[in-house]
Amino acid sequence: MRWPRTAEGGRPAMDMVRRLGLTGPVEGVVGRCRDFAFDALADWGWLPALDQHGEDAVADVLLVVSELVANACQHAGGATELALHGGPHRVRIEVTDRSTRPPEPRPPGDPARPGGHGLLVVNRLAEDWGCRRRPDGKTVWAALALVTDA
Numbered sequence: 005m006r007w008p009r010t011a012e013g014g015r016p017a018m019d020m021v022r023r024l025g026l027t028g029p030v031e032g033v034v035g036r037c038r039d040f041a042f043d044a045l046a047d048w049g050w051l052p053a054l055d056q057h058g059e060d061a062v063a064d065v066l067l068v069v070s071e072l073v074a075n076a077c078q079h080a081g082g083a084t085e086l087a088l089h090g091g092p093h094r095v096r097i098e099v100t101d102r103s104t105r106p107p108e109p110r111p112p113g114d115p116a117r118p119g120g121h122g123l124l125v126v127n128r129l130a131e132d133w134g135c136r137r138r139p140d141g142k143t144v145w146a147a148l149a150l151v152t153d154a
Contacts, residue, residue, distance in 0.1 A: 019090075020089070022044045034074050048095075050065075083101050086098070094147065097146050100141060108123075
């Protein structure tokens with residue numbers, strides 16, 4: 005199992021950036037962030053997916069967005085920004101919050117019990133992920149690629 009790195013890592017080859025500032029209550033923020041990510045992926049050519057691999061990659065990106073935002077809401081008082089860096093074949097998801105406490109992956113537990121699986125999911129789906137401290141909190145990031153047969 006890979007655990008988070010603190011280095012930058014995972015930068016996509018093309019660096020188009022989309023940012024969504026997050027303020028106010030956390031209610032509905034995960035869905036809003038998923039919609040934002042879906043629109044970015046469509047603009048970057050990930051949608052419509054040409055095959056099952058492409059559909060799976062989109063689903064993976066949206067799941068990682070959901071998990072990182074949900075973790076920020078549950079453990080860090082809410083996310084302050086979602087940033088997506090990417091292009092036609094790679095995306096880097098960054099979720100910023102005001103807590104300086106790094107994420108703490110839990111060892112695998114009972115998969116039938118709810119909760120505690122978010123970072124395990126991120127670790128499984130991302131090529132790489134980590135945490136970068138900031139003066140006003142931290143940014144948790146994950147890098148994913150669109151797998152193609154080319």
